[in-house]
Amino acid sequence: MDLAGEVPFKCEICYERFSLFKTLNEHINTHAGERPFKCGVCDKLFSNSTSMTLHMRTHTVKTPVRCEICDRSFNRSEYLTKHMRIHTGEKPFKCEVCDKTFSSGESLTRHKRIHTGEKPFQCEVCHKMFTRKVGVKHHMRTHTNEKPFQCEMCDRRFSHSGNLNKHMRVHTGEKPYKCELCDNRFGRSGNLNRHMRMHTGDKPFKSQEAKV
Known part of the structure; x- marks a missing residue:
């Protein structure tokens, strides 16, 4: 500096x-x-x-501290303390507004922005605001067209890991979304929603109607 x-x-x-x-x-x-x-x-x-x-x-590290449950080691005792909450389910940090609890102070701080509306992180290109720094990082890919996540099966690339996970269902055949009325299964939530209209009789939006 x-x-x-x-x-x-x-x-x-x-x-x-x-x-x-x-x-x-x-x-x-x-x-x-x-x-x-x-x-x-x-x-x-x-x-x-x-x-x-x-x-x-x-x-x-000469004297690492070790988790007695999963045998993972840490070079600082405070890291072990935070890690142990994965096993114990302890969530000592509580939101004063909605009483939701969290395992770390950092998670509570991020959660509070839901109530305050605070968005401290800004995109320097379009000035859109975000509640988390990682949100800016992911958003920047819309400007740079960066696609760091690559499918190992067909080499297609994606800007977000979630999109890659959805795409992988094309190769694996996984269908995690299940209709509770007829037990049909779908790879995407949108396909399940469209299917549900067959049971409820709801008409799709005009933009989603099939062309004649």
Whole structure:
């Protein structure tokens, strides 16, 4: 960071800024899917040196703390405390508005924005606001046309992992949406909704009607 307090190096894909050019280059690897940093112990690959350094602590820590349920180890006791909530189901953080509970303070903070309407993260291209930083990251793909999720079966690419999961049902034949009236199953919720109109007698919207 320079004396003026500026962060001069900007990613042209997601517009996140960095104080060091080296950090920017490592960040760009996350968009390209490159992982040039390799752990010398277990050969795991990382897109940046910081992630690799943090990972290396799992090998070099002298007295790791270990989960007695799943045998996973952590280099800090507070990480183990948070992890244990997966097994215990403990949710000590409570929303004062709707009484919903959460396992972490970060999750509670994000949830509160539902009530306050706060959207602190903004797209620098179209100025759309979002409640979570990851929302901006995903939204930016509409501007960059980035599609980082690739189908291993047919090489089609998608901008979101959820779309890839839906697409995979074409290959796997999975049909998770079940009609409760006749037990027919569907790969997409939209197909189930259209099917349900056969039972309820509801007419589809004009834009969805079949062409004659």
